[in-house]
Amino acid sequence: xxGVRRYTAETSHVSVTLxxxxxxxxxxxxxxxxxxxxxxxxxxxxxxxxxxxxxxxxGALVLPHTVALKSFDTAERVGLSSFPCSVEYHRIVSQVVxxxxxxxxxxxxxxxxxxxxSVSEKRAIAETFQAxxxxxxxxxxxxxxxxxxxxFLVIRTVSDLKDENLPEEFNLFLSQxxxxxxxxxxxxxxxxxxxxxxxxxxxxxxxxHLTSFFDTFFLYLGQQDHxxxxxx
Numbered sequence: 001x002x003g004v005r006r007y008t009a010e011t012s013h014v015s016v017t018l019x020x021x022x023x024x025x026x027x028x029x030x031x032x033x034x035x036x037x038x039x040x041x042x043x044x045x046x047x048x049x050x051x052x053x054x055x056x057x058x059g060a061l062v063l064p065h066t067v068a069l070k071s072f073d074t075a076e077r078v079g080l081s082s083f084p085c086s087v088e089y090h091r092i093v094s095q096v097v098x099x100x101x102x103x104x105x106x107x108x109x110x111x112x113x114x115x116x117x118s119v120s121e122k123r124a125i126a127e128t129f130q131a132x133x134x135x136x137x138x139x140x141x142x143x144x145x146x147x148x149x150x151x152f153l154v155i156r157t158v159s160d161l162k163d164e165n166l167p168e169e170f171n172l173f174l175s176q177x178x179x180x181x182x183x184x185x186x187x188x189x190x191x192x193x194x195x196x197x198x199x200x201x202x203x204x205x206x207x208x209h210l211t212s213f214f215d216t217f218f219l220y221l222g223q224q225d226h227x228x229x230x231x232x
Contacts, residue, residue, distance in 0.1 A: 002034030013222035021137055025069070025111055028140030036148045043089055044145040044152050046138040047214075049159035049206050051116060052105060053126035053133055058202045059209035060103035062133045062156040063093055069139035070112045070125065082108075083142035086151035093155065096220050102213065107132035109154055111139035117166040126162070133158070155213065157206040160199065 007018045021031040028046075036044060050062040068082040097104060108131040116122055116134060125134060138154050145152040160166060 002038040004031050004034050006035070011218075011222055014218050016218060021141070024136050025113055025140040028137040029144060032141050032144035036144050036150060041148075041150045043086070044141060044150045046135075046141040046152070046154045046156070047210065048135070048137070048156055049203060050105075050109065050133045050135045050154075050156040051122065051160045052158045052162050053110075053122055053131050054105065054107075054162060056105050056158050056161060057103050058158055058161070059205045060105050060158040061097065061209070061213055062105045062109065062154065062158060063090070063097070064105075064107055064109035064133065064154050065090060066108045067138045067142045067154060068108055068110045068129050068131065069143075070110050070129070081139070081143075083139065083146060083152065085142075085153050089151055089153050092221070093153065093217065096213070096217050100213070100216055102209065105132050105158060109138055109156075110134045112136060115166065119163055119165055122162055155210075155217070157210040157213075159203045159206040166195065166199065 001017070001019070004019050009016050009018075017035075019031055019035055021028040032044070046067075052060065052062075065085050066082055067085065108129055110125055110129045110131045110133075112125065112134055113136070115136070116125065122134075125131060133156070135154075135156065138156075142152050142154075
């Protein structure tokens with residue numbers, strides 16, 4: 001669709017198309033610019049993993065009411081823009097949350113253009129934006145959805161915690177020119193191996209929780225549509 005690979009699943013009442021934007025806001029802007037303008041959509045969802053900026057647990061559901069975009073200039077301390085999530089669909093998700101009662105992270109999610117690896121930087125971003133979570137794509141998806149007048153939501157799960165340092169070398173993987181250097185640094189420092197294994201295990205937990213939530217969410221949407229068609 002628009003040059004972007006997609007996976008589409010359909011039931012009698014719900015059709016869901018999944019695309020992989022790639023890492024970072026620029027990839028999200030490009031992919032969603034093609035896809036969201038290529039068809040008509042009821043809802044755009046930014047999904048995947050997020051980092052917690054408040055006390056939380058691995059696999060907690062991240063359901064913000066606002067997405068803020070942090071400046072690409074690391075000296076700036078203000079967001080370039082912010083995007084509200086759909087109140088209507090947020091209410092529907094909240095009804096599902098009441099049923100399954102997951103651990104929940106709400107509030108503001110900040111999209112940043114790099115991997116925030118240190119606890120000190122996580123704290124600074126949390127204080128600047130009064131934010132509860134961060135990622136690298138949601139503001140790009142929100143911007144394209146807003147341009148197309150499509151309701152927008154973030155539904156993610158926590159893969160790393162507020163007091164957890166990640167390997168600084170992760171940012172080297174964001175560029176093809178530094179990818180090999182990043183891989184060598186990781187391989188050559190055994191102290192990072194335990195961190196990578198821990199993060200892999202945390203991502204597997206976060207993935208299971210996210211899948212479980214969407215199983216319930218899409219069933220609920222289908223039931224709501226079925227009930228409303230009968231009322232009509």
